[in-house]
Amino acid sequence: MEMHMHAQILEWLTTAGERLKAPLRQDLTVAEKTSAKDLVTEMDHQTEEYLLGKIHQYYPDHHTIGEEGSDRSKASHDCGYLWIIDPIDGTMNFVKQKDHFAIVLAIYKDGQPLAGYIYNVMRDHCYYGWVGAGVFLNGEPVVPLEISDIRQGLVSGNMDMYAHEKYPNCRKLLDYSLGGRYNGSGALSILDVLTGRTAVYLSLGLEPWDLGAGHVLAEILGFPMTRPDGSSVDIFHKGPVIFAQPAVHQQVIEILKSGELND
């Protein structure tokens, strides 16, 4: 773990988080009625500008991808350091709930995962991990709760997906589990799996900036991230993804494939 870089990132995330909190402290009623969309666009843009500015200032030879104005062609892997930023993961929550959103940052080196940060701003929970060093919550090592069977775990994913069976057999997955949870943020839903608060998170489509940090943290913890059919994921190609507890990953694939779980 490059301690100097880590300290910088924590400082940047904290500063960015404070800037996101500022407009939420004001009465948003007017903004909500007239310009909620403008507010989130503006804050998304400002936060990304700020973070990319810092990265370019201190690491001018590093590549970057942000949610806004990203040039994915630059991202083609074997290219030294690549930073991937999501300034606000959970924009709907940001404007509608003033809560349950995250700033997300991932670093790859020569195409390999290096570091991931998911900062739950309103709760002041910063989850981060470096390959070789482990995964931490505000400096304390994360010890995931273990789930050994999908029937003993909770599932997460967009409620609309489960309500309308937008991925084949996803409702069966819900039925086999102890129940469903959804918080509206992809990165926070991935964290729920990695900490064991849910057994699996199924998404119909995640972009690199939604996926990156979760992917790095999953790698460090030895958690699988695959397509729902079990095939591998290139994070630069949007598509359906499952993050799962290691012991239930094959169960999830089996249920999504066949609608059944055979013991």
Add this chain to the structure above:
Amino acid sequence: MEMHMHAQILEWLTTAGERLKAPLRQDLTVAEKTSAKDLVTEMDHQTEEYLLGKIHQYYPDHHTIGEEGSDRSKASHDCGYLWIIDPIDGTMNFVKQKDHFAIVLAIYKDGQPLAGYIYNVMRDHCYYGWVGAGVFLNGEPVVPLEISDIRQGLVSGNMDMYAHEKYPNCRKLLDYSLGGRYNGSGALSILDVLTGRTAVYLSLGLEPWDLGAGHVLAEILGFPMTRPDGSSVDIFHKGPVIFAQPAVHQQVIEILKSGELND
């Protein structure tokens, strides 16, 4: 607001919360595999005993109802002070997530709402309200975000209910909204409506201890709590309930009744 009683309640809730946190700090892996059910039963029981003990000690002539061993016949309203306790709302979350659960306490006087407390233990958020004094979060007045149209709000409720349309047209409600959220705790889902983080919470059945505090806080804030057909709720009779933002309440009833929203 009876300040002495309020101070006592805050102290009891804090103490009860600390006692609930203690076993969660330990590695629950063993407990999860062998006796998760025992743990939650034990903690539920201990917490209720503690709270009821305090109430009976300081207010021996007050009536009480708890989730465990409750005698609802005593609850028949016009009987001075009645305390209703839910020691752990969100027991599944308590044991499976170590998060997203609440201690819930309501006080009625001569059948009328008097005070409500919903303590989100892991986040250390105590929402409370007294009739005549308002609703507060950790001492700060709660100013609900306003939602003026169901199409501009989020909905909550059990994911299984939406997935299998367990209440007629509930999936239509989800479709009209900006999306669904579910955190697995009835009391915390009610709070989401009362603060404006969601527009409506629909439940197929809530017991008095799930409902009581939410009902009191809703009354204070002027938020409707009704059956999904708009009829009034006797909290001592379990049945489907909606908590809604005032401006969307009729829209919710209309959608659930007809499957359509006519402007």
